[in-house]
Amino acid sequence: MRIGNASGFYGDRFDAVREMLTGGGLDVLTGDYLAELTMLILGRDRMKDPRLGYAKTFLRQLEEGLGLAHERGVRIVANAGGLNPAGLADAVRELARRVGVPVRVAHVEGDDLSARFPDALAANAYLGGGGIAECLRAGADVVVTGRVTDAALVTGPAQWHFGWRPGDPGQDDALAGAVIAGHLLECGTQTTGGNYAFFAGLSQGHDLRRPGFPVAELYADGSSVITKHPGTGGVVDTGTVTAQLLYETGGARYAGPDVTARLDSVRLTQEGPDRVRVSGVRGEAPPPTLKTGLVRLGGWRNEVVFVLTGLDVEAKAELVRAQVEDAFDRAKSRPQQIRWELARTDQPDAGTEETASALLRLVVRDPDAAAVGRVVSGAAIELALGSYPGFHVTAPPGKGAPYGVFDAAYADAGSVEHTAVLPDGQRLAVSAPHRTQELAPVPEPELPAPLPPGPVRRAPLGLVAGARSGDKGGDANVGVWVATDAAWRWLAHELTVPRLHELLPETADLTIERHVLPNLRALNFVVRGLLGEGVASQARFDPQAKGLGEWLRARHVEIPESLL
Numbered sequence: 001m002r003i004g005n006a007s008g009f010y011g012d013r014f015d016a017v018r019e020m021l022t023g024g025g026l027d028v029l030t031g032d033y034l035a036e037l038t039m040l041i042l043g044r045d046r047m048k049d050p051r052l053g054y055a056k057t058f059l060r061q062l063e064e065g066l067g068l069a070h071e072r073g074v075r076i077v078a079n080a081g082g083l084n085p086a087g088l089a090d091a092v093r094e095l096a097r098r099v100g101v102p103v104r105v106a107h108v109e110g111d112d113l114s115a116r117f118p119d120a121l122a123a124n125a126y127l128g129g130g131g132i133a134e135c136l137r138a139g140a141d142v143v144v145t146g147r148v149t150d151a152a153l154v155t156g157p158a159q160w161h162f163g164w165r166p167g168d169p170g171q172d173d174a175l176a177g178a179v180i181a182g183h184l185l186e187c188g189t190q191t192t193g194g195n196y197a198f199f200a201g202l203s204q205g206h207d208l209r210r211p212g213f214p215v216a217e218l219y220a221d222g223s224s225v226i227t228k229h230p231g232t233g234g235v236v237d238t239g240t241v242t243a244q245l246l247y248e249t250g251g252a253r254y255a256g257p258d259v260t261a262r263l264d265s266v267r268l269t270q271e272g273p274d275r276v277r278v279s280g281v282r283g284e285a286p287p288p289t290l291k292t293g294l295v296r297l298g299g300w301r302n303e304v305v306f307v308l309t310g311l312d313v314e315a316k317a318e319l320v321r322a323q324v325e326d327a328f329d330r331a332k333s334r335p336q337q338i339r340w341e342l343a344r345t346d347q348p349d350a351g352t353e354e355t356a357s358a359l360l361r362l363v364v365r366d367p368d369a370a371a372v373g374r375v376v377s378g379a380a381i382e383l384a385l386g387s388y389p390g391f392h393v394t395a396p397p398g399k400g401a402p403y404g405v406f407d408a409a410y411a412d413a414g415s416v417e418h419t420a421v422l423p424d425g426q427r428l429a430v431s432a433p434h435r436t437q438e439l440a441p442v443p444e445p446e447l448p449a450p451l452p453p454g455p456v457r458r459a460p461l462g463l464v465a466g467a468r469s470g471d472k473g474g475d476a477n478v479g480v481w482v483a484t485d486a487a488w489r490w491l492a493h494e495l496t497v498p499r500l501h502e503l504l505p506e507t508a509d510l511t512i513e514r515h516v517l518p519n520l521r522a523l524n525f526v527v528r529g530l531l532g533e534g535v536a537s538q539a540r541f542d543p544q545a546k547g548l549g550e551w552l553r554a555r556h557v558e559i560p561e562s563l564l
Contacts, residue, residue: 001161003154003181004215004229007031007078008188010038010055016188016213017061021068023229026215027161029069030153031078032186033058036473036534037544039147039295040404042082043121053084054144059091062142066092066101070141077132077153081144083122085109086421088144104423106135108145110416110430113292117409121297125290125416128257130166130430132156134420138428147293151182154216155258162220166258166286166433176261176283177222179254184226184244184278188213190468191226191244193234195546197466197553207233223279225271236274239466239483242520246479248470250526251515252442253284257413257433260284263524264442264517280519288436289410298405298533299336299365302372304380305394306360308346313358316388317342323387324362327379335364335371341541359394361541365403372400406473406534444516448489455561461503462553464563465491469549476530476545478552481522487563488521494557495523503555504548506530 004026006016010033020029033055046053058080069076081088089107096103108131117123124147133156135143143156158164158178164171184191189211193202202208212232217225226241228234245266252264265282308316321340328334343359350356362380364372377397384391418430464487469478478500482491497512504527511528530548531540542548 001027001158001218002215003028003030003157003185003218005030005032005185005188005213007033008186008190009033009035010041010057012188014057014061017065018068019232020213020229021065021072021074023212023232024215026072026074028075028077028157030185031058031076031080032150032153032188033078033080034082034147036293036295036406036471037404038082039122039124039293043295046083051084051087054082054088054091055080058088059095062092062095063099066096066099066103066142070101070103075136075140075157076142077157079145079148079153081107081146083112083124083146085144085146089421092142092144103141104139105142105144106138106140106423107143107421108132108135108148108419109421110419111147113411113416116411117294119296120294121404122295123292123409125292125411126257127290127416127418128152128166128286129154129156129159130258131418131420133159134428134430135422136160138420138422138424138426140423149256150186151179151256152258154178154182154185154218158218172259172283172285173281174220174222174283175259177224177278177281178218179256179259179261179283180245180266180278180281181216181218181224181226183254184241185214185216187244187247189234190247191240192228192236193240195468196240196243197462197468197549198239202235206235209233222281223277226276226278227274236276238268238270238276241268241276241278242481242522243466243468243479245520246481246522246524247468248472248477249479249524250472250477251513251524252517253439255287255439257286257290259286260437260439264445264519267519285435285437286433287439288413290413290416292409292411294407294409296405296407298403299367300369300372300400301363301365301403302376302397302400303361303363304376304397306362306380307357307390307392307394308360308388309353309357309390313344313346317358317360319388320360320383320391323383324379327382328375331375331379333371333375335366335376337365339363369400374399376400404534408473445518447492447516448485448518450493451486451489451560451562456558457561457564458556459559459564460554461557461559462550464559465553467549467553469545469547471531471534471544473534474529474531476527476548478525478527478549479522480525480549480552481520483521485521488518490560490563491521491523492516497525500525500552503552503557
């Protein structure tokens with residue numbers, strides 16, 4: 001089965017649906033539109049209009065895509081239903097009537113657990129691919145879902161195409177292979193050279209301006225080849241695939257509602273230009289519970305960025321901070337949370353005013369909108385003629401905006417009414433897996449022998465190692481990998497948890513877990529609590545930890561000269 005992806009997030013490249021349908025052969029085209037922040041956005045949409053709550057962009061993409069898919073016999077599967085999959089399914093049917101394309105539309109629901117969490121703006125269980133499979137078996141041309149796992153967009157079509165059933169004897173490994181293929185497709189062009197640590201080297205032989213979206217050639221044994229349509233930009237090699245494989249994962253057991261895939265069993269082989277074979281994936285029974293994402297309105301926030309130019313930057317920052325704090329005291333309306341951060345972006349003897357300037361960022365939060373509105377903007381702007389020399393801000397402060405808080409709960413899989421609503425309207429209950437197992441940590445494998453002593457040079461870690469980082473609620477993950485066995489012998493011993501604490505001082509007081517993946521020559525670190533209450537709360541300069549891996553690669557360490 002050839003399965004492609006045309007969206008990695010709500011807002012991804014609009015033309016990708018047309019590009020994927022016209023650029024090469026496919027059996028199924030998927031689209032991943034949901035993330036933790038997206039659920040907050042859709043929740044606020046639904047508060048304004050109960051008919052909304054889905055990714056509206058998907059409908060606009062289908063205005064052309066429905067006809068193209070119908071002509072080519074391609075099924076479309078997307079989680080764009082968000083908080084209202086039934087509403088999106090109706091909208092797709094109406095669109096199909098309007099454009100004159102005879103398609104059968106189905107949807108998957110049951111993920112909405114808001115009745116169990118009445119204080120949440122949205123509460124959605126991560127469902128598996130079983131409902132998608134049932135919709136496809138019933139002849140659906142388009143299947144839209146609410147919150148399913150990202151990998152379910154592939155495991156569902158795989159179950160339909162190959163006749164798999166979760167829990168069938170001997171199917172764990174094959175289904176786990178589909179989970180890995182789904183994880184490699186879910187973020188779109190991150191597998192084909194996008195956001196890639198070694199992009200500078202790739203750009204010498206490949207056009208990275210517009211990477212093509214990925215395609216998985218999936219086989220009945222669960223193995224796959226990751227590729228892209230001919231003639232598209234970017235590149236698929238073991239490095240780009242490793243980077244995505246490590247993205248937003250934790251330990252060796254990658255748990256999902258269909259199956260638990262063992263990341264430490266994955267083997268990658270460069271089979272040819274833009275073709276990477278994924279094999280050896282082992283699967284285990286899924287856990288008995290489903291992760292449930294909870295999004296709540298956490299309160300109100302506001303921010304002001306002061307520009308500090310030229311000399312005496314530290315003194316200027318100290319003065320304006322004291323003035324703003326004094327204004328809060330005088331107003332007797334101090335926001336509950338106040339955070340200052342000085343970014344020394346200034347350069348000495350700079351050739352432009354912008355490069356001579358540093359940025360002082362003030363962020364305030366409070367449950368009450370009034371506490372972050374006029375009192376904050378007034379405290380900042382009223383200083384315009386009476387503060388540090390060169391006073392100005394990057395933009396006038398507004399009245400504040402609501403922010404969200406993400407949390408995770410767990411629900412017994414058997415208590416969630418996973419339902420496939422078929423093209424004829426029939427509602428089909430999808431059974432929970434009858435065989436489950438609690439997750440247990442995987443013992444750290446034996447490390448390779450360290451490199452023999454030799455001359456070293458102090459240099460950026462990124463000269464040897466790639467990295468990719470991301471968010472999981474309030475936690476961040478950083479996957480680090482190397483390309484050679486010699487570099488692996490060094491990295492496995494060099495980059496320990498204490499060493500990571502040293503290299504990333506922001507993590508000094510946080511718990512870090514290290515997971516070793518020898519087949520990938522990779523280490524995966526989970527940093528607990530770095531992102532506070534999740535991306536929607538915007539508690540950190542980089543709220544999704546997207547640049548955390550690049551910060552790590554820029555840190556200097558003692559590297560054996562034989563590796564440089």
